[in-house]
Amino acid sequence: SNEQLKDFPAFEPEKVDFGPVIQARFKVLKAVCRTFDRNASEAKKKAFRRFCESNAYWLDDFALFVALKDAHDGRPWTQWEPELGARHPEAIKKAKTQYRVAIRHVKVLQFLFDEQWTKLRELCHENGVKIVGDIPIFVAHDSADVWAHPELYYLDDKGFPTLVAGVPPDYFSATGQLWGNPLYRWDEHKKTGFAWWVSRMRKIFSMVDIVRIDHFRGFEKYWEIPASETTAIRGRWVEGPGGALFDEMIRQLGDLPIIAEDLGIITPEVEALRDHFKFPGMRILQFAFGNDDKAADYRPESYPPNCVVYSGTHDNDTTVGWFNSQAGAGSTRSQEEINKERQTILQYLRTDGHEIHWDLIELALRSNANTVVIPLQDVLGLGSSARMNTPGVAGGNWSWRFKWDMLTPAMMERMKYLTRATGRLR
Numbered sequence: 001s002n003e004q005l006k007d008f009p010a011f012e013p014e015k016v017d018f019g020p021v022i023q024a025r026f027k028v029l030k031a032v033c034r035t036f037d038r039n040a041s042e043a044k045k046k047a048f049r050r051f052c053e054s055n056a057y058w059l060d061d062f063a064l065f066v067a068l069k070d071a072h073d074g075r076p077w078t079q080w081e082p083e084l085g086a087r088h089p090e091a092i093k094k095a096k097t098q099y100r101v102a103i104r105h106v107k108v109l110q111f112l113f114d115e116q117w118t119k120l121r122e123l124c125h126e127n128g129v130k131i132v133g134d135i136p137i138f139v140a141h142d143s144a145d146v147w148a149h150p151e152l153y154y155l156d157d158k159g160f161p162t163l164v165a166g167v168p169p170d171y172f173s174a175t176g177q178l179w180g181n182p183l184y185r186w187d188e189h190k191k192t193g194f195a196w197w198v199s200r201m202r203k204i205f206s207m208v209d210i211v212r213i214d215h216f217r218g219f220e221k222y223w224e225i226p227a228s229e230t231t232a233i234r235g236r237w238v239e240g241p242g243g244a245l246f247d248e249m250i251r252q253l254g255d256l257p258i259i260a261e262d263l264g265i266i267t268p269e270v271e272a273l274r275d276h277f278k279f280p281g282m283r284i285l286q287f288a289f290g291n292d293d294k295a296a297d298y299r300p301e302s303y304p305p306n307c308v309v310y311s312g313t314h315d316n317d318t319t320v321g322w323f324n325s326q327a328g329a330g331s332t333r334s335q336e337e338i339n340k341e342r343q344t345i346l347q348y349l350r351t352d353g354h355e356i357h358w359d360l361i362e363l364a365l366r367s368n369a370n371t372v373v374i375p376l377q378d379v380l381g382l383g384s385s386a387r388m389n390t391p392g393v394a395g396g397n398w399s400w401r402f403k404w405d406m407l408t409p410a411m412m413e414r415m416k417y418l419t420r421a422t423g424r425l426r
Helices: 018-034 042-054 056-071 089-098 100-126 144-148 186-191 195-205 243-253 268-276 293-298 319-325 335-349 356-365 376-380 409-421
Strands: 132-135 163-167 177-182 210-213 221-226 236-239 258-260 281-284 307-310 371-373
Touching: 018 100, 042 056, 042 100, 056 089, 056 100, 056 144, 056 195, 089 100, 132 195, 186 195, 195 210, 195 243, 258 281, 281 293, 319 356, 319 376, 335 356, 356 376, 356 409, 376 409
Parallel strands: 132 210, 210 258, 281 307, 307 371
Antiparallel strands: 163 177, 163 221, 221 236
């Protein structure tokens, strides 16, 4: 209602402060949950029951987890009563009764989201659009997954991680990235036939058409960091599950339309794992002009057909911002190195750089890669203020907001012309 919507905060033109947005939205959603049984049709109530039954394998634990977390003022599950944190059967049974209303509300919200998402996906398919979903290799410690299945993670007897995930120093950060996610006990996953992973992938494939798995190299080897460390420097590479995981997925799920995020420190073993299952890897044009040996791998003349090329990803600056600054967060490069790379860009592209975003868009479209992904910020030619995410920086990310008046007819016509000219228009 208008009365409820008046609580929504005012937006800045190109940024969204999601904190107050979430608070305001949940005021509305809570009202929807309270009135669901009274206002929903019989058909919708029946659909809700079917949804709860078919998704019980994850929904029951998730709904209880959210209800308990709300009841404990948002504190992580390691700070709940020990019997709840450890999921003692009697404590869980009592909690399900005590918080049954809150649990049902969580399930209603998940049902309504699923219903709306399904309609969106159907509309996309009617218009020839496929959805690429993104799934992280790891999950958060303070999550229903870890709370419900602690045996699958490296945790101490109080539930705290003993080993955590991250990556060693790289292009993005001189100290690496300390993600802090608990690491999987792959031996325990294997004993179950990788049941948790198969269920996870089955669910995401029911929602999207293609899945980009973040940090694919972690399936071959992953960077293991003691939980006591404050940076990712003091870690080590440890063997992952390798092909056994994907063999089981294929056995149970069939063909896997997966994009392997294979950026960073990639070894021949990682490439062999990717290529064995014919997963397309990723190529980033912003990485193609550095002064190291790896840069050549990101130039279009080296692309195999089975890959996905991006001008930049959500973890990169926008192309205009990247070209103008050439120094990412945590970068240790000198100004001399930055100037040399910029000169390489201009010479390679034979451009003066005044439309560097269109230069990279056309370069991607003319490449041998069978799939091209262009961030909308690059089509719009926006600078660093429109950057989506800065790796290793906790705040201020994912707040850029698109408005339709930013996309002009000239931009759309130019994109259509280049798509047709490069043989990519169906």
